[in-house]
Amino acid sequence: MKKTMLLLSVVFLLLPFLVKAQHKASDQMDSFNWGIISMVKFRQVSPTEIYPVYDETVMRFDNRAFELEGYMIPLKGGRKQNRFLLSNLPINQCAFCGKNGNPIMVLINLDRPVDFTFKTVKVKGTLKLDNKNMAVDMPVSLENASLDL
Structure with missing residues (x-):
């Protein structure tokens, strides 16, 4: 049992060095609207409190129609999703890839x-x-959203 745990620990420690990026640079979604979203900055008040800082440019889009193309990041298991995160990078992106x-x-x-x-x-x-x-909830959302099929 100890040998198995040791082996698993070594594998997990070396995994980042053994695995290549799971996506191509062309997989990243870039658009004017993603540029607006990327302008949101964050201010950490304590280890458990992180608040968004919106500048004037970003605030102009609040409560307005908005469109984004990206990758679904599910918040719960199952085939059907009605609440999920949208990312400009694929779900299989490793934590050490990207900018x-x-x-x-x-x-x-x-x-x-x-x-x-x-x-x-x-x-x-x-x-x-x-x-x-x-740290508790997502400050940026698209409400009453629909997929553009």
Whole structure:
């Protein structure tokens, strides 16, 4: 049992060095709207409190129709999803790939469930910018959203 645990520990420690990136640079979604989302900055108040900082440019889009194309990151298991995160990078991106850490993700609240996919999806909805603690909830979301099929 101890040998198995030791072997697993060594494998997990070496895994980042053994595995190559799971995506191509061309997989990253870049658009004007993702540029707006990437302008959201964060201020850490304590280890458990991280709040968004929205500048004037970002605030102009609050409570307005907004569209994003990206990858579904499920929040719960199952084929049908009506609440998930949308990322500009694929779900199989490793933590050490990309530019400057993990990209900001947007919470999507769909008006009806859709099938999960690893392909990109286009989502339209109302952009909501809240001053929620990011350590607890997502401050950027698309409400009453639908997939653009």
